[in-house]
């Protein structure tokens with residue numbers, strides 16, 4: 001990638017900061033406020049964006065040398081490690097990057113890239129200098145313990161690190177809870193258990209108390225495992241660390257059962273959750289199929305994003321209707337849910353309905369006392385769509401003259417996230433942990449790690465916190481689901497027209513037929529979807545009235 005050129009308008013943070021004279025430091029590497037050079041203050045938190053030939057853009061992550069220009073480096077001890085030294089080209093080339101968009105059109109710009117994850121020739125920490133800590137925040141997710149285990153074992157076995165601290169109880173654990181010392185021996189079996197051995201929490205993010213605790217304990221690598229809220233918290237911790245001029249690498253490892261973190265291909269634990277959801281769907285199918293006009297309703301997790309419900313439905317093939325937050329639905333009248341249920345019961349004698357917990361919140365709010373409550377992290381507390389929907393269906397069919405139904409409601413929500421990771425999530429969690437610690441050892445900081453088109457990359461925090469990953473209902477995947485269940489799309493012609501006109505007018509032919517099963521030509525949207533995910537998602541949210549908070 002020697003061809004990268006930096007046009008004058010483009011700011012390369014590292015090179016401009018390296019010309020700043022080394023500031024004076026106090027005890028544990030902090031630069032005192034009065035000694036901090038002006039250039040440093042001005043350039044903190046700037047995005048590192050490098051432009052190259054043919055529309056190539058690198059959205060780079062910060063490096064310790066951005067604000068500690070004289071930080072020494074050392075040869076990577078991995079080159080003497082018998083397990084790794086035999087690997088041809090074990091170290092990643094300094095300039096390797098990963099493309100965010102891999103489907104490209106002839107003549108289109110190369111687009112956004114991220115720094116490739118992996119071990120570097122040079123490290124910015126000596127083994128006995130490292131004092132790492134690990135914290136888990138937010139909801140549970142299968143694989144949390146595997147990530148903890150592999151950070152501990154990776155740091156110890158690859159880099160000879162011996163000081164690793166577990167922060168208990170999420171962010172507030174930095175200042176209000178105990179810590180535990182983690183060793184390869186103490187974490188040896190934890191990947192076989194669900195949950196997190198460090199325990200977790202929502203709320204309690206007090207940036208200055210957290211950074212004080214990091215500074216006081218002499219911690220210089222912080223591994224933060226959590227979802228979108230956690231990554232926002234990690235980002236402000238990083239900013240404060242940078243402001244104080246501390247030699248501390250801050251690394252986020254994305255965790256979300258909902259798969260709602262932007263940019264990365266998929267979050268760990270998601271496959272396990274989808275697999276576990278099959279058990280509930282199977283039970284619902286057996287129950288529904290064993291009685292006359294049986295209806296099985298299964299509620300799955302997914303606060304703002306319906307990925308679990310969508311993938312569990314696609315995997316199962318026993319589901320007749322899947323409802324997600326991104327796709328509004330209605331109950332009564334032509335094309336409504338009740339009409340579809342009646343039709344399906346008449347055809348098959350039974351049906352299975354999967355509903356993501358965030359679906360239909362506006363409908364419930366209309367018929368119940370509206371609740372605008374939030375949890376400790378500021379996430380919207382949801383009304384129980386599973387119970388509400390079950391009751392609505394029962395009420396509808398209990399009317400005189402309607403068919404008699406037999407409805408069973410299954411709520412396995414916490415069961416799908418409390419289990420240990422399956423085999424593939426275990427391997428994936430291992431790779432995430434390794435990518436994270438290689439990045440920290442190489443001096444990178446202020447990043448989230450994750451696979452982008454199958455290659456692990458270091459992604460600046462802002463890219464994973466400024467937008468959420470949603471099911472795009474004009475993509476082929478949702479069309480696949482609609483065609484597999486043959487359920488109504490519940491969208492009016494006006495809804496579809498506005499979605500299509502706003503973000504892809506030039507690609508999409510006009511709608512000719514009324515919408516019932518699936519979105520006509522919805523496949524064509526996916527071809528152009530790479531550029532449009534953020535726009536599409538927000539648009540879909542507008543249509544569904546879903547909140548985009550948090």
Ligand SMILES: Nc1ncnc2c1ncn2[C@@H]1O[C@H](COP(=O)(O)OP(=O)(O)O)[C@@H](O)[C@H]1O
Nearest residue numbers: 138139202203205226227228229230232233377
């Ligand atoms: N905007 C934010 N700024 C700082 N910290 C945040 C922010 N949003 C959430 N957090 C903190 O991140 C942690 C986890 O957030 P939460 O939303 O509960 O889970 P998740 O990280 O899984 O989305 C909580 O301790 C919360 O206080």
Ligand SMILES: O=P(O)(O)OC[C@H]1O[C@](O)(COP(=O)(O)O)[C@@H](O)[C@@H]1O
Nearest residue numbers: 138139140227256257258301302303
């Ligand atoms: O009851 P809790 O623990 O707050 O968790 C419920 C929420 O956690 C999730 O499983 C995941 O949310 P996070 O990614 O924010 O942790 C949501 O699907 C669900 O709404």
Ligand SMILES: [Mg+2]
Nearest residue numbers: 138227228229
């Ligand atoms: Mg979240």
